[in-house]
Amino acid sequence: MTDGPALTIAAQVLAGQQTASSVIDATLAGIAERNRTVNAFTHVTAERARAEALRIDAAIASGCNPGPLAGVPFAVKDLFDIAGVSTKAGSKIHAERRPADRDATAIRRLTAAGAVLVGALNMEEYAYGFYTDNPHHGRTLNPHDPTRTAGGSSGGSAAAVAAGSVPLALGSDTNGSIRVPSAFCGVFGLKPTYGRLSRAGSLLFVSSLDHIGPMARSVGDLAAAYDAMQGFDPDDPVCADRPPEPVSGLLRNGSEGLRIAVAAGYFAEVVSPESAAAVDIAAKRLGVTHTIDIPGAEAARAAAYIITSVEAARERFIELRDRIGDFDPNTRYRFLAGGLLPADWYVKAQQFRRWYSQQLNDLFQRWDVILTPVAPIPAPRFSDLTVNIDGEDRPLRPLLGRFVQALAPAGLPILVAPYIARSALPVGVQIIAAPFREIDAFRVAKALEDSRLFGPAAP
Amino acid sequence: MTAKIESIDWDGYVDIVSRIVGLPIATGDREATIAQLRLNAAIAEPLLAFDIPEGTNPAPVFKP
Numbered sequence: 377m378t379d380g381p382a383l384t385i386a387a388q389v390l391a392g393q394q395t396a397s398s399v400i401d402a403t404l405a406g407i408a409e410r411n412r413t414v415n416a417f418t419h420v421t422a423e424r425a426r427a428e429a430l431r432i433d434a435a436i437a438s439g440c441n442p443g444p445l446a447g448v449p450f451a452v453k454d455l456f457d458i459a460g461v462s463t464k465a466g467s468k469i470h471a472e473r474r475p476a477d478r479d480a481t482a483i484r485r486l487t488a489a490g491a492v493l494v495g496a497l498n499m500e501e502y503a504y505g506f507y508t509d510n511p512h513h514g515r516t517l518n519p520h521d522p523t524r525t526a527g528g529s530s531g532g533s534a535a536a537v538a539a540g541s542v543p544l545a546l547g548s549d550t551n552g553s554i555r556v557p558s559a560f561c562g563v564f565g566l567k568p569t570y571g572r573l574s575r576a577g578s579l580l581f582v583s584s585l586d587h588i589g590p591m592a593r594s595v596g597d598l599a600a601a602y603d604a605m606q607g608f609d610p611d612d613p614v615c616a617d618r619p620p621e622p623v624s625g626l627l628r629n630g631s632e633g634l635r636i637a638v639a640a641g642y643f644a645e646v647v648s649p650e651s652a653a654a655v656d657i658a659a660k661r662l663g664v665t666h667t668i669d670i671p672g673a674e675a676a677r678a679a680a681y682i683i684t685s686v687e688a689a690r691e692r693f694i695e696l697r698d699r700i701g702d703f704d705p706n707t708r709y710r711f712l713a714g715g716l717l718p719a720d721w722y723v724k725a726q727q728f729r730r731w732y733s734q735q736l737n738d739l740f741q742r743w744d745v746i747l748t749p750v751a752p753i754p755a756p757r758f759s760d761l762t763v764n765i766d767g768e769d770r771p772l773r774p775l776l777g778r779f780v781q782a783l784a785p786a787g788l789p790i791l792v793a794p795y796i797a798r799s800a801l802p803v804g805v806q807i808i809a810a811p812f813r814e815i816d817a818f819r820v821a822k823a824l825e826d827s828r829l830f831g832p833a834a835p
Numbered sequence: 836m837t838a839k840i841e842s843i844d845w846d847g848y849v850d851i852v853s854r855i856v857g858l859p860i861a862t863g864d865r866e867a868t869i870a871q872l873r874l875n876a877a878i879a880e881p882l883l884a885f886d887i888p889e890g891t892n893p894a895p896v897f898k899p
Contacts, residue, residue: 584895678882685875689858697858712860713871716852721879726893728882733894785894 379406379540382448382597386490389447390436396429396447396492403449403494407541413522415514416536418454419461419496425449428492443490444600450544453530454496454513455503456480456588457577465579466501466529468512468702469695480577481609482546482588489604494542497532501704502692503548503581504711505529506556506776509758511704518560519835520801524755527557527776530591534561537591538835544592544601548578550585551680552750552780558591558792559804560755562832564598564821565591569812570787571616573602574609582687583614584726585680585784593832595822598791599624602814616812623818631823634744634816637666642673643748643779646765651749654795654803658747661827662820668746671735672728673782679725679732680784685714686722729785736786740810745820748779750792750804783808791817793824796833805830840876845869 388394404422411417435442452458455465457476464471478484483493498516500508508516508531516531518524519539526535530547534557537545547554549567558565566589573588580586590601606620638644638659644652644667658664689696689711696703696711703711739746752775753763762769783790788811792804805824809816824830849869853860860868 672885675881675885678879681875681878682882693858700861700864709864709867709871712858712864712868713875715856715858716849716868716872717875721883723893724887725882726895727887727891728885729894731887731891 380543381594382445382543382592383600385448385543386444386446389432390441392436396432397426399447400425400429400449400492400494403542407494410539410541413517414519414535414539415516416497416532416539416541417451417495418464418498418513418532421458421461421493421495425492425494428487432490432492443488445486445604446490448491448544449494449542450486450491450546451495451497451533451536451542452483452493452546453499453533453548455499455548455579456483456546458483458493458496461496463579464496464513465503466499466510466513469699470579471512476577478577481574481611482578482605485605485607486601491544491604497536497545499532500529501707502688503529503550503553504688504707506552506773507758508532508557515758518755520562521755523757524801525560525758527560527755529553531557533591534558534563534565537561537563537593538832543597544590546588547591548581549587549589550582551684551784552777554589554591555750555780555790555792555804555806556776559750559794559802562794562796562802563591563593564595564794565589565792566598566602566814567790568602568814569789571614572789572812572814573605574612574615576609576611580691582684582691584683584687595627595818595825596624599627599818618812621815623815626815627818627822629819631662631820634819635742636662636664636745636747636820637668637743638664639670639746639748640667641669642782643670646752646770646775646778647749648753648765650754650797650800651752651803653797654805655747655749657795657829658793658805658824661824661829664747668739668743670739672732675728676732676785677778677782679728680781682717682721682725683785685710686717689714733786736788737810744809744813744816746808748806748808750780750806751776752778754801754803779806787811789814789817791821793821793830794832795830840880845872848872
């Protein structure tokens with residue numbers, strides 16, 4: 377078994393039922409086959425993966441335990457440094473940069489747990505967008521329907537997991553870039569609390585809002601990857617100095633005793649029947665009857681937009697000044713305009729962020745978990761420019777981030793649970809918890825997964 | 836700047852600010868950049884109109 381759960385692969389490798397080398401060989405063959413249609417991978421680290429698998433097999437043969445993820449293949453969004461490989465970040469410009477000297481912290485920690493890196497995954501250029509329609513590295517197709525986007529900006533990560541190429545992948549989330557592709561491709565995804573996981577060795581897009589996190593086809597796999605990556609890292613200046621708080625052993629606690637509410641108001645408006653139904657079904661399954669309002673959501677989305685515009689332009693200032701012609705035409709003008717915005721708007725956005733976080737922290741005195749949709753609609757076709765909701769045709773691109781971006785300034789842990797109605801496209805539910813209470817989101821996700829109503833379906 | 840977004844001379848704004856910050860906008864990029872600035876301004880409106888309590892600190896805190 378190579379396209380099954382990560383924890384099953386690890387158990388079989390540790391028990392000697394299959395070797396890490398056989399897992400990796402089969403995984404590499406699967407990637408070569410599936411990537412022809414999905415285009416999730418931008419680079420395959422075949423030689424390195426085979427060497428690591430041999431080391432794991434040798435360790436097991438000598439009686440050593442290589443870790444809880446022994447022999448589990450994983451891949452990373454192409455903004456994580458991989459030793460010896462150029463970190464492209466979806467761009468033409470960075471593809472020309474010298475190879476990275478060492479792996480990103482997240483890769484090193486997964487490798488230390490026995491997982492085996494097999495490659496880098498496609499993304500929007502510099503993580504700016506929700507489509508993964510990349511002019512330099514190609515368009516990643518949704519495994520559920522190749523005419524539709526896999527979402528973005530971590531579209532390659534979600535598509536690779538959904539297609540069964542790897543059981544685990546890493547993405548990054550600034551304004552929803554783990555959450556939207558997880559929903560569109562029908563996989564579980566985690567944006568942890570801001571500062572929980574080290575971003576060291578990943579190319580920053582918007583430092584104030586950037587998170588990294590895992591994607592997987594089961595809650596148990598997601599938890600195992602998350603646990604392996606936890607811990608303080610002095611190489612990331614925003615990494616929280618707190619001990620790891622593993623969640624894997626607590627998933628069986630279920631959602632009993634958690635105070636759960638559904639967000640109404642802004643989060644229940646401009647939403648398709650499919651996305652709304654997913655939240656309703658989750659609420660019913662969890663026995664949730666309360667609704668709440670999250671104050672300032674519309675302004676929060678605006679604040680996230682302004683912070684993103686300004687910081688993204690600052691991060692890429694030299695490239696914008698010297699090589700503007702090499703930028704994706706879809707992102708070029710967002711970057712340029714962001715470089716010209718007034719400082720007053722940016723500072724007000726950061727002031728708002730402080731106020732907004734306090735409002736949410738107050739809500740989390742009364743509630744443990746809040747549910748909202750991920751995107752207002754399932755994955756759109758690449759050719760779609762508008763979508764009709766409530767009888768009104770609306771421009772598509774600005775719509776996709778409505779619910780995810782409105783939560784971005786708060787830095788809360790948010791786990792996406794995929795919901796796939798029969799013969800339909802996947803949609804997702806955001807399971808939002810208080811800062812550093814990832815465990816509450818995991819417990820709710822596990823309860824939903826156990827209901828068999830939530831979780832990935834084969835594309 | 837918040838109340839009269841539509842009346843702003845974005846052409847003049849781009850000329851001045853791009854020179855101040857050292858980010859030249861090529862002739863071919865100018866129209867689309869201005870369109871994006873107008874969009875940014877429209878998106879920013881709910882934030883700019885939001886009444887934040889006086890004395891609210893910006894979110895990032897430098898910790899020496």
